[in-house]
Amino acid sequence: MSNAEKSPQQLEDEQFEWIRGNVASTRFMRHNPTFKQSKENAQLMKDLVQKADLEWTEESLTKIFFEHNDKFEKSEPYIAEAPKPQVIQEVLPEWGKLRNYADVEAIPRAQYKTWFKDPAFQRDVNQALKGGR
Secondary structure (H helix, E strand, C coil), X not given: CCHHHCCHHHHHHHHHHHHHHHHHHHHHXXXXXCECCCHHHHHHHHHHHHHCCCCCCHHHHHXXXXXXXXXCCECCCCCCCCCCCCCCCCCCCCCCCCCCHHHHHCCCHXXXXXXXXXXXXXXXXXXXXXXXX
16 A cells, blocks of 8 residues: 555554654664664564564564574674873972971982972971871
8 A cells, every 4th residue: 555545644653653663673772782783684683573473662672682693693892992091290399209307308408498488398398207298
């Protein structure tokens, strides 16, 4: 029967049936990423659904896919690339990193007097003398 011979209700029903089938197919493919999207797989799925006398639903497509898994062509599963670690370089002040009393004592006295005017240097010295940073 051609579209010209069908009633508006029949055409509308066919459109809704096509939409329901499309939604079922889309959900099936989203939940089964190894199912390769190809004409051959689609035709095989259609034939097996008709042969089993099932409706075109996500559940029936999944059932057919798992029952006849060896007949379908598969896609390679997607494996995400491991994120590349970010290299964070620590920016040190001109006096470097003061970890302990020995680091503070290693600074020449003239240089120590010059840097001691800087509050950041004083904070680092105090932290090193307390034994931590």
